Amino acid sequence: MAGITIGIASETATGERRVALTPETCKKLTARGARIRVQRGAGHGASFSDDAYAQAGAELADDAATALDGADLVLCVQPPPSTTLSGLREGTALVGLLAPQADAARGEAIAQRKLIAFPLERLPRTTRAQAMDVLSSQAGMAGYKAVLIAAQLAPRFFPMLTTAAGTIRPSKVLIVGAGVAGLQAIATAKRLGAQVEGFDVRPETREQIESLGGRFLDLGVSAAGEGGYARALTDEERAEQQRRLGEHLKSIDVIVCTAAVPGRPAPKIISAAMVAGMKPGSVIVDLAAETGGNCELTQPGETIDSGGVTVAGPLNLASQGAVHASEMYARNVLNFVNLFLDEKAVEAGALSFDWDDELLARTVWPERTINA
Template sequence: MTAVTVGILRERAPGERRVAATPETVRKLVARGAQVCIEPGAGVGAGFVDDAYLQAGATTADAASIVRDADALLAVQAPADDVLAALKPGTTVVGLLAPQASESRQAVIRDRGLQAFPLERLPRTTRAQAMDVLSSQAGMAGYKAVLIAATLAPRFFPMLTTAAGTIRPAKVLIIGAGVAGLQAVATAKRLGAQVEGFDVRPETREQIESLGGKFLDLGVSAAGEGGYARALTDEERAEQQKRLGAHLGSVDVVVCTAAVPGRPAPKIVTSSMVAGMKPGSVIVDLAAESGGNCEATVPGETIDANGVTVAGPLGLASMGAVHASEMYARNVLNFVSLFLDGGALSFDWSDELLAKTVWPERAVEAAPAAA
């Protein structure tokens, strides 16, 4: 029996430096019986040279050959539609594929009969933690967002005692206490700032405080399903905005991290709130890729909003491509290990991690009628 061929292409999205497999994970894929073929230069942006992949047991080939021969294709972002259309019917594709973001991508996946696994659909369960690419990449994004804020802020983050007097620490507010937000709290605290964290889910108070931050209570509680917040009612939103707007006048730096995969980011910081902030204040909107938490955010740009610097950086995880790729590749390896063994692909559709991640969703087979 011919071993299954796993292909890895160089990512082609603008600014994307991550790679879906590292020499470490290639070695483990080969140990599971796969033939791994990688496009030359695929890992260079993340610091992984071709020779390291060859030593791990991979081969190299041009993109067209990989697309033609792959039984499974591993990716960070969704391959272009023409790449998907050139894959063999039934090819397995694993990555942050976001089919809901493109009708043409949906059509190609359906028409070619591809077995697509958009990893953003992975259930948020204890067993899935080792495969959770959203969490691993959000950690890097939260870290980088605070470093960007520290660079843009016209002030020190820590308290300093100097011959010229004492410099008070910067007051930093982190909005959203998911993985990115908690990493942002921890990073700002390490830099010496006075840190507050806000989230509408009351259970995050303990997490924020465990990292040295102070929980900002705005009197709104909106815990939802799957670890995410539910949508606020009009009354809750009005109360949140009233209290948050009053508080932002005393804050030096805001880092926004509130996002739910597959949905537009909630607007939390209004233009009037920005106008009420002190000149020299900074907002870094990590949620810019899904529209932003701040009404003044321009995705991909840093603007001056009447003396307040508002940054909407894109591709934050890719800015830390080495560690982001290492984490992502391990997540992907753990997921692929659910159906790759002995050089063959075998899918157990009773496994909820496969059944709930695959797209299009598989039809549920009806139970046989009673005699």
């Protein structure tokens, strides 16, 4: 990989502690001949020291501009500021959770500099792409952390306890949404000893929920969609779902919300009226807060009290488990960039993109047409 330079700058998003390159993945890339430049302190939030990167073969840069100067490939978790993108050389490949359409200035900077942008949230979720799926790896950490936050906020034990003062019943925990985050939340709540239920409008998730020791909450409304994702419910279906769910929530101690529809605001599942009907001391942790929340009362980044019910809307939960989240993310990224760091690229000293590979063609922004 002679001549190929990979740059990593410190993340600038508020509260972001993860890093896109760990000493482990740095060592694997430098072993192939890549030149790695890492901004000093880039890994500190995830407990990776500058010395660890240096020992893995990276060069340390004092600032972001130096780390990214002349880079052929830039790796990141969240998108760099538009001013940083505008400073990259034309044709630089950029890999991360970029959301180019969410910010006009960001999208314009990518287009003006003719960057080859790979927003990893666009990666097709196929069997072949599993080892590159950052959404799944980070959702697992988010689901785990959400339950720990719920346990901390709840004024109850999660497990059943038999004490000299009498028997304490286990908390009743409901996990809304049975994607990767929801399933991890179910497993975590079960390990903590709670009585766990899982709710998802996709009936095919029943087996997954039950395999983790949870009980599938069947409200008689199905929204099975294509590709394993939920479809939007009709008005009638939503009304019936809400009526049945509202009755059920009166006996629930803790709710962890994880439901999401790709590319759209999070579906509103828990109404203000449902919250009002819950027992005082109940807790809702809304992992979907970043896309608007599953609960009508969720305030992103805030924890509020509504009639004795605590509603928390934590943001960027994966970052709270920065060590393991970074390790998983960096391995996902390494597996993805291996698609264009093949032997031909090593010999030529340039990135090699096969646009007939659907993982590259469908992930790159704008998407490219695959030749028949």
